[in-house]
Amino acid sequence: MTKLAVIIMILIFTLLLECSITKHKCLLHHGFDYVKGACFCYRYIPKKLDYQGAVDSCASHNSYLAKVNRGLIQHTLEHILAQKHDGGVRIQGIRDSGKTWRYNNGKTLEYFNWNEHGHQPDLKPNEVTLLIKKSQAYRWHDDFMYRNLSSVCQIY
Numbered sequence: 001m002t003k004l005a006v007i008i009m010i011l012i013f014t015l016l017l018e019c020s021i022t023k024h025k026c027l028l029h030h031g032f033d034y035v036k037g038a039c040f041c042y043r044y045i046p047k048k049l050d051y052q053g054a055v056d057s058c059a060s061h062n063s064y065l066a067k068v069n070r071g072l073i074q075h076t077l078e079h080i081l082a083q084k085h086d087g088g089v090r091i092q093g094i095r096d097s098g099k100t101w102r103y104n105n106g107k108t109l110e111y112f113n114w115n116e117h118g119h120q121p122d123l124k125p126n127e128v129t130l131l132i133k134k135s136q137a138y139r140w141h142d143d144f145m146y147r148n149l150s151s152v153c154q155i156y
C-alpha cells in the first residue's frame, strides 16, 4: 500500500469516527436540523419541560438530550440559541451521588463550560441536571430536575 493510501484510509476512518450521522439521515427526522462542520443533528424544543419531560420528548423523536462534549458543539449551540427567544436549555448529563457528571451511556463528562463567575456548579443537593444559560454568556449551571426549561435534542 502506498503512503497516500494509508493517509486517505486514516482520514476516512477519522471522519467516520468524528461524524456518525449524515445530513441526509438527519433531515429524515421531522424538525431536525444539521450543522455540517460540527456533525450536529439537533432539534430545539421550546416547550418548557422538567428533566424527565425533556428526556421523554427527545426519546419520542428517537433522540437524546444534546451532548455538549467539546468546544465546537458548545459554539455551535451558542449560534443556534442566539436566534431563540428563550435563554436556558437542558443538555445531557446527570450528576451521581458525588461530583461526577455522566452521559446517558454512563461515561463521565470531560468537557464543561461552567459559569464560574456565577459560582457554578454550586452542587446543591438535587441540582443534578445541566442547563446552558444564554443570559450568562451560554455558560453552564447545575439545576433541579423539576425546573421547566426548553431543551435541545440530538441524534448521533
Ligand SMILES: *[C@@H]1O[C@H](CO)[C@@H](O)[C@H](O)[C@H]1NC(C)=O
Pocket (backbone or CB within 6 Å): 050, 146, 147, 148
Ligand atoms: C412545570 O410544568 C408542569 C406542567 O405544565 C407544572 O405542573 C409544574 O407546576 C411546573 N413546575 C414548575 C416548577 O414550574
